[in-house]
Amino acid sequence: MIDSTSGRPDSLAWVAGSDAPEKSALNLGFMALTDSASLVVAATQGFAQPYGLTLNLQRQSSWAGLRDRLLSGELDAAQGLYGLIYGMQLGLGGAPATEMAVLMGLCQNGQSINLSAPLMRDGVTCAEALRQHARHNGAPLTLAHTFPTGTHALWLYYWLASHGIHPLRDVRSLVVPPAQMVEHLKAGRIDGFCAGGPWGALAVDEGLGFTLATSQQIWPDHPEKVLGTTRAFVEQYPNTARALVMSILDASRFIEASEDNLRGAAQLISGQEYVDAPLSSIEPRLLGRYQDGLGHAWQDAHPLRFFDGGQANFPWLSDGMWFMTQFRRWGLLREDVDYLGIARQVQQLALYRQAAEAVGVAVPSADMRRSTLIDGRTWDGSDPAGYAHSFELNALMERG
Template sequence: MTGMAGGGYVAGSDKPEIETLRLGFMPLTDCASLVMASVLGLDQKYGIRIVLSREQSWSGMRDRLARGELDCAQLLYAMVYAVQQGIGSLRMDMAVLMNLNQNGQSITLSRKLAGRGAVDGASLAALVAAEPRRFTFAHTFPTGNHALWLYYWLAAAGIDPLADANLATVPPSQMAPSLAAGHVDGFCAGEPWGARAVREGVGVTVATSQQVWPDHPGKALAATAAFVRKNPNTCRALVAAVLEAGRWIDASAANRDAAAEAIASPAFVNVPRELIRERMLGSYEDGLGRRWHDRHRLRFYGDGAATFPWLSDGMWFMTQHRRWGLLQYDPDYRAVAARVNRIALYREAAELSGTPLPSSDTRSSILIDGSVWDGRDPAAYAASFAARKSA
């Protein structure tokens, strides 16, 4: 490669094709590395300028990306694969440039349900079995991460989300108000919205997403395949800048605190800093008196493990789309993931930013129900859940 020295852009064939990038984000704690790449001037170090655009909904951001009104975006990882497969939208070839974070989402139930004894999956299942009405649980998008964490957690407790509950789509920032108004009985969303429900006394945290899958993938830095094809150097520079930002955030509690202060501002998440800070540092309270420090807290770098676009991560989301009937057939899971996740481009950006690389493009994980996911036989893995859905 030419044009980069010591991580910074100099000149040559690797010059970014465009210097100004319109980058969409949602007001969530896990937008932090995108914001800090701009705030710390890391984008300029690599010869680009990030112009951040605060979006109001996942579907709106997806559509703006498709229309070319945004160049790249913080998207729900699972949503990227839904667009790639044409689930719930027109099919479009997509690209995952990197994973932006791991962990840090939560499942919240109303204080009313908690008062009736629903404080975990097993006690909620007992209440669901005894209740004549169906409870309503909200997620942020039907094909997105939060829907899949919610479904997986419910199913692991013996609750079939499709047969035993009503499901609703609610914007992240409206989760706590919807819970307070009684429109929903629980929800799964990114922070700080679970923390807000606890802080306002309307909800209790009954599970974190890292309990469902420790060190699970979070949001993706995504673009259309056409944009990446036309602007590979620009995309490489963007990934390098965001990698450096994630490393800076994870480097110390002081940096996390500074990042929390930055993203709490009205331009980004627009909440009090403390609402972001505590769970960003791994300090949790459930609203029922229990406090703990989560060793699988939200992380933005993890020595490169949190940002690498693992093929097995992309395949897992497709298996869950298949499990819940969103995908009507078994695709060539690995081939699709290899097209979407731009590992070669990521490796180049990792080299520029000094980010360690794993020895494999897949990894193995144990989820909440004891199932092992390693990407070896995704079709069999997806089929194995038929009995578990209504177990």
């Protein structure tokens, strides 16, 4: 289905020796999401074998289940929500604090906030209309996300707050696994959701709702899924962890090498054993081609990216720190923590640099990056505690 041999540098062939992986067969967890593509391509299209690895893909039904299997060792590594991995590190979200590791970023962008068809019929099709509805319509709307410390909760909260809607008071939140979002929307159990693809596009395609906002509108080129594991795994199997990053970097670069490769990846992951969704709901947004269900269509300037010259894969310290600032903002953390110190523990910068250099992927010279979000605020990692406390809408004054 995908010709993964074309364009691969000869220098990437695995040379056995002291760098050989300590563990050759890995159980790799993933969710039924478009942004699992680099894991699926790496595991099924020959990108792991040159590095002495066999990747056994194991689809998970919920982020909580994936978390528990990572902690038990049933999964060696997994596609993870950035906030999920940091929540595990900090002991948030119902699991004991465990030293975790972010090996690399898997993608940027590509999530969406969708609202229901009934809200569309009622004219709730923009932020101001949603704010008026949330403030003056009696019963609060129920908006779903995928995990309490996950990216989707935090994109949803950030977007709502940027438009004057308090996410903890003006709406009701519900945790729903991503692949169940459309079913919940159809049944009327939720009024909207924030999740990754293809579920936002599928809701539009089935006439069940519309896309109100994309996550890249909140933060262009934002961090999203990561390759996560426990710190214990990295310490026990350092060569294996490095080889795993190398194989997924190869697959990520291959996916974005051409539009044909993107289309091939869409076809592959649409299969029943992976995302199990119509190709028509996967491919367009993977190619950056959006239509929102309200009559608008566009080629997105910040589509789902798996590689982007390595920019999507570098585990920036500031990316990890940002999620902790939002934990603090919304009361998941009751006190400020050593934001930079924790990020230095979790983000495996040295290992990533070794892997990237070995496969010829450029690595930024700085460990932090500077970004401007939807509300005009700039995040650069320089003052995380001040940033967390600086928002007018937050939970800090309520929770202390």
